[in-house]
Amino acid sequence: MKKDNIPLFFATLQAANPTPETELEYATPFELLAAVLLSAQATDVGVNKATRKLFPVANTPQAILRLGVEGLEDYIKTIGLYRSKAKHLIETCRILVEKHGGEVPRTRAELEALPGVGRKTANVVLNVAFGEATIAVDTHIFRVSNRTGLAPGKTPLEVELKLEKRVPFEFRLHAHHWLILHGRYICVARTPKCWECAVAPFCDYKPKTPRPKSA
Numbered sequence: 239m240k241k242d243n244i245p246l247f248f249a250t251l252q253a254a255n256p257t258p259e260t261e262l263e264y265a266t267p268f269e270l271l272a273a274v275l276l277s278a279q280a281t282d283v284g285v286n287k288a289t290r291k292l293f294p295v296a297n298t299p300q301a302i303l304r305l306g307v308e309g310l311e312d313y314i315k316t317i318g319l320y321r322s323k324a325k326h327l328i329e330t331c332r333i334l335v336e337k338h339g340g341e342v343p344r345t346r347a348e349l350e351a352l353p354g355v356g357r358k359t360a361n362v363v364l365n366v367a368f369g370e371a372t373i374a375v376d377t378h379i380f381r382v383s384n385r386t387g388l389a390p391g392k393t394p395l396e397v398e399l400k401l402e403k404r405v406p407f408e409f410r411l412h413a414h415h416w417l418i419l420h421g422r423y424i425c426v427a428r429t430p431k432c433w434e435c436a437v438a439p440f441c442d443y444k445p446k447t448p449r450p451k452s453a
């Protein structure tokens with residue numbers, strides 16, 4: 239993607255959705271951290287279904303510790319990999335209580351030291367809970383960045399570093415959500431819906447998908 243097109247690409251996504259939000263439901267930084275931990279290889283819809291029952295009962299590290307691994311598993315059984323996620327979340331809660339006074343830490347290093355929290359989860363928490371201009375590269379952002387030529391790269395980290403360089407600062411805070419939502423609903427994995435894509439004029443992908451007869 240030509241450098242001149244990048245501001246136009248983001249301005250177009252912004253015009254359609256000025257203040258995008260995560261589709262995970264949360265009310266506090268801890269609820270967000272817990273939801274993101276549970277969301278690896280699961281859908282946001284599936285995580286929301288479980289946390290709608292879990293959070294009214296336990297939405298602090300202390301309360302989740304009181305549930306214990308088995309008690310927690312009962313609430314998250316419908317989510318893939320729930321056993322290892324329950325273990326990680328309980329361990330994370332223990333560290334939050336012992337080292338951080340029950341609060342979610344605000345630095346990348348402290349977040350990444352929590353069990354089950356990698357760079358991507360840390361980026362989501364820093365961005366969504368604490369308003370930092372980080373970009374967490376998930377499968378959607380990886381695909382959209384490569385396909386459009388916005389920030390091509392072979393690994394999520396390579397894409398992330400390139401996005402940091404290429405995305406103009408005024409779009410950086412929300413870039414994460416615009417790209418995810420664009421990848422989830424328009425620039426979808428199998429056949430991108432180029433015929434209804436507002437950013438098609440700025441995207442390098444060729445040939446563009448024509449409008450199907452049934453659409």
Ligand code: SF4
Binds near residue numbers: 386425432438
């Ligand atoms: S034109 Fe097609 S490939 Fe490019 S961003 Fe839009 S949907 Fe994706």
